[in-house]
Amino acid sequence: MAGTAHAAGRPRLVWALPGLLFFGLFAVAPMALVAGLSFTDWEGLGSPTWSGGDNWSRLWHSGTMRQAVGLSLLLTALTWLVQTPAALLLGVWAAGRQRNRALLSAVFFLPLLASSVALALLWKSLLDPNFGMLADLGDWLGFESGEVLGTGRGAFGAVVFVAAWQFIPFHTLLYQAGARQIPRSLYDAAAIDGAGRVRQFFSITLPQLRNTVVTSTVLMVVGALTFFDTVLILTQGGPGTDTTILPYLMYETGFQSYEMGYGSAIAVSLVLAATAVSVLVVRLTGFSSMRSTREGM
Amino acid sequence: MRSTPARRTLPRRSFVAGTAALFGTPLAAACGSDGSDRAGGGGGTLDVWVYEDPSTVVQEEAVKRFNKSSDIKAKLTRVPGDGYENKLRTSMGTGNAPDIFFNWGGGSIQDFVRKDMVLDLTPYLREDSRFKDAFIPSILEAGTVDRKYYGVPMRSVQPVLLFYNKDVFREAGAEPPRSWNDMLDLVDTFKKRDVIPYALGGAEPWTDQMWLEYLLDRYGGHEIFYKVQNGDMSAWGHPAVLKAAQAVEDLVRRGAFGKKYKSVQYTNDAAPTLLAKGRAAMHLMGSWEYANQKAQQPDFAKDGLGWVRFPDLPGGRGDPANVVGNPTNYWSVNAKVADGEQGGKREAAAVEFVKLAAEKEYSRALIDNGDVPPTAHARSLLSEHDNPAYARFQYDLVDKAPYFTVSWNQALPAKQGTPMLTAIEKLFNGQIGPEKFVATLKGL
Known part of the structure; x- marks a missing residue:
C-alpha cells in the first residue's frame, strides 16, 4: 500500500527538472561566468585576458571597496532597525478588525505599487536644495542651507529613508498575513487570564510571528545588500563616494569604467556575502527546522 | 546614466525621458541592431549610427543625399542618447557593429583604436587637401589618437x-x-x-x-x-x-x-x-x-x-x-568595413560618406539647425544663424584657439575618467584637499 502511494504521489527528480534547468540557465550559469571573469582583465571589447588573482588582490587592498563594504553593512543594519519595528506594528495593526483599517492599509501600500525608479525620481525632486520642499524646510529640519543630498550623512540617511518608505509596506503585508494566522483562541484565553494588550503582543503575537520575522529579516538583509536603483538615481554614489555601496560600486566599475573583470570580482564577493548572511540568519534562528510555533494547538 | 551618466556632456531634453532611456540601456545593448546587414558582410549597405538628439536631422539629410548617388546605400540608425556609448561598445567586435559611427573623439574611441577596430583616415586626409582643409585645424586635431586621424568632425563646436x-x-x-x-x-x-x-x-x-x-x-x-x-x-x-x-x-x-x-x-x-x-x-x-x-x-x-x-x-x-x-562630434569608420570581397568598394563608399561633412551644404544644414559648424568655410555662412552674434563669438573663439582641450572625461579612457570625476567631485565638496587630489590623480 505504502509502495504504490509512493510511486503515484511522491514527486521524482524529473518533476523538478524545468525549475532546475531554469535556475541553472539563468542563475547558476551566469554566476559561474562572472566567477570566471573575475580572474580576467576585460574592458568589454575583444576577449578577456587571464590575469590570475590580480583583481582579487586589488579588491582586498582597495580603500573604496572597504568603504563600500562598510556602507553596505551599515545600510543593512539600519534597514533592519528602521523597517522591522515599523512593519511589525503596522502589520499587526492591519491584521485587526478596526474601523478604517482596510482604507488606511490600502493607502499604506501605495508606495509598493510604484516602481523604484519613479519613487527615487520623486524623492530626488523633493530633496532638491533650491526648488524642492527642502528649500523651505531644510533649515527647520536641521540641515544647513537645506542641502541633504550634498552631505555624506544626509545622503545616506535619504537612501535609508527612501528604502524604508518603499519597502515597509511589503513587510507589513508579511506581518499582516502572519498575524492573521494566529488563532483567536489564544487571545481569548489570555484575556481570561487577565493579560492586557501589551502583554498579549509580547507573549502571544511576537512568539507566534517568529518565522515571519525570520522570513522578513532574510528578505531585508538580502535586499539591502543588493540595493541599487535608488542609489543610482538619488545620489549616484555621492557626494564623493559616501553612498557608494557594494552594488553601486560593481555597476560603476563594470559599466562606467568598463573594468568587467574587476567588476565581476566585486559581484562575486557580493553573491558570497549575501548567501553567507542569509544562511547564517536561517541557521541561527532555527528557521530551517521548520518547527511549528503552535505546538499543542 | 550619471550618466551615465557622466561621460556625456550634452544636455538632455527632459530629465525623466533621459532617465527612462538610461534604464532602457541594457535592453537596447543586448538586442543590438536587427543584424540584417552585418558589418563587413559584403552587403550593399553601410550601417551608420548616430546619437539621437535634435541635431540628427542634419545626418538624415546627409544620408539621403549620399544614397542618391551611391550604389552602396547608407542606412541611418538613431540610437537614443543615453544608451549610445554602452550600445556601441557592446556591438563593437560583433557582427552587429556599425560601419560608420558617431563618437566624441579621443578617449571615446581610444580602446577601439588600440584593438585595431577603427579605420585610419590619415591617408585619405593627406591625399585630399580639400577634405583636410575644410575643417578648423584644432578641431580636426582633437579627433586624433596617437597622432593619427580617426575622426571626421560632423556636428556643432561646443x-x-x-x-x-x-x-x-x-x-x-x-x-x-x-x-x-x-x-x-x-x-x-x-x-x-x-x-x-x-x-x-x-x-x-x-x-x-x-x-x-x-x-x-x-x-x-x-x-x-x-x-x-x-x-x-x-x-x-x-x-x-x-x-x-x-x-x-x-x-x-x-x-x-x-x-x-x-x-x-x-x-x-x-x-x-x-x-x-x-x-x-x-x-x-x-x-x-x-x-x-x-x-x-x-x-x-x-x-x-x-x-x-x-x-x-x-x-x-x-x-x-x-x-x-x-571640440565637436566625429564620424569614425569601422575597420571591418574593408573586410571581404566587396571590402575595397565598401571602404571607398564609407570614406565618401564621411567626406560629406566637409561640404558647404552640410555646414549650411548645421547652421539651419542652430549649430556652429566645425568647418573652415562656415564663417561666411554664420549670418544665416538664428543668433549670428552668438554664432560668430563661438566660431571666432574656436577658430583662433591655438589648442582645443577635449573635456577630460571624454579624452581619457573610462577606466581613468570615472575615478577622476569622483576625485574632482570630492575636491569641490571639500572631502579631499588639493594635495590628496593630486595624489589621487597620479595614482590613476
Missing part, C-alpha cells in the same frame, strides 16, 4: 563659455569679468546681494570639471593634460595641477558657488534655472547652454543671456586664447 545674466549684472552695476581678479571681485559683489556668484551643478562632476580644465590650461598650458591624455599619469604631478586645485579650494571657501551647490544638478535644469531666474549671476557651461536656455526659458535666452570667454590668470603660462570643451 566650447565652454562663461554665461551671465545681464539683468543681474545691471542691477548690481557690475561688468562681466575680463580678468581673474574681476572674477574674484564679482564673488563678493554678488554675495552681498544674496545672489549665487557662479551657478554650479555640483552633483554632476563633469560640470565641476570645466573649472579645473580652464584653470589648468591657463596656469600651466595645454601640454600637461595632453601628456595625461597620452597615458602619462605622472603629468598630473605638474605644479600647475596643484595650483588649479588650490584655486578651486579658494573659490569654494569664498562661497563662489553658493552654499548648496553639492546636490544641485545640471541635467534636471536646476543650475540653468538658477541663472535664468537671477538667483545666480554666472554659469560656466558648454555652448549648448544657449540652445538649452532657448528651449527652457526662451525670453531669458533672447534678452537676458550674456557670454564671455574664460579670462587669463595672473602668472599663467597657458595661452589665454586656448579653449576647452567638446
